[in-house]
Amino acid sequence: MDRDAAFSYRCAACNRCCRGKRIQLNPYEMARLARALEIPLDGFLRTCVEGDVYLRWNPDKSCIFLGPEGCRVHADRPLVCRLYPLGRIVNADGERFVEVTPHPETEGAYGKDGVIADYLNQQGAAPFIKAADAYYALYLRLSAAEQADDSQFVDMMDILDLEGFVAREAARRGETPPATLEGKVERHCEWLAEALSGAEERP
Numbered sequence: 001m002d003r004d005a006a007f008s009y010r011c012a013a014c015n016r017c018c019r020g021k022r023i024q025l026n027p028y029e030m031a032r033l034a035r036a037l038e039i040p041l042d043g044f045l046r047t048c049v050e051g052d053v054y055l056r057w058n059p060d061k062s063c064i065f066l067g068p069e070g071c072r073v074h075a076d077r078p079l080v081c082r083l084y085p086l087g088r089i090v091n092a093d094g095e096r097f098v099e100v101t102p103h104p105e106t107e108g109a110y111g112k113d114g115v116i117a118d119y120l121n122q123q124g125a126a127p128f129i130k131a132a133d134a135y136y137a138l139y140l141r142l143s144a145a146e147q148a149d150d151s152q153f154v155d156m157m158d159i160l161d162l163e164g165f166v167a168r169e170a171a172r173r174g175e176t177p178p179a180t181l182e183g184k185v186e187r188h189c190e191w192l193a194e195a196l197s198g199a200e201e202r203p
């Protein structure tokens with residue numbers, strides 16, 4: 001489906017969908033969540049993330065942010081949660097959306113009284129999609145370079161720690177860091193790409 005496809009969905013806050021999902025985070029999403037929780041990124045990674053990039057589960061496989069009243073980080077929830085019950089697939093042909101299999105007892109209401117573009121707007125998905133695309137492009141470059149050279153070009157924490165990396169790099173360059181997190185994402189990707197190009201060119 002593309003953005004013009006008929007689609008609507010109303011969450012009934014039954015909380016059944018926030019269980020057993022592997023939710024991958026990019027550095028923008030990590031920074032937003034760490035800010036929302038008012039903890040430093042290293043603390044966020046230690047307490048809320050597993051496998052480097054996945055939101056941690058409680059022992060019953062519910063999301064670590066699922067509370068009795070629903071999502072405790074709703075305003076800063078990741079893109080996967082904003083898109084649900086859609087999934088977004090990006091490849092060389094562009095983007096497309098698919099419906100993911102819902103919880104069998106979900107109380108969410110599916111309909112056709114809108115289009116996917118409307119749903120993305122309702123969910124505030126735009127900055128998350130922009131960041132996801134920027135980091136995905138960077139990831140492809142990093143993977144290709146590392147496979148070709150069999151070495152790691154960029155430190156993992158420089159990738160994960162958006163705010164820390166941009167602050168350090170801006171100070172080194174004598175620049176003022178962007179005021180917004182979205183502006184920092186642009187600098188983060190731009191400066192990491194520069195670091196990668198420099199590393200690739202070194203003999």
Ligand code: SF4
Pocket residue numbers: 017018019021023063064065066067070071072073074077078081
């Ligand atoms: S972040 Fe919020 S919306 Fe996403 S799975 Fe966790 S509780 Fe649910």
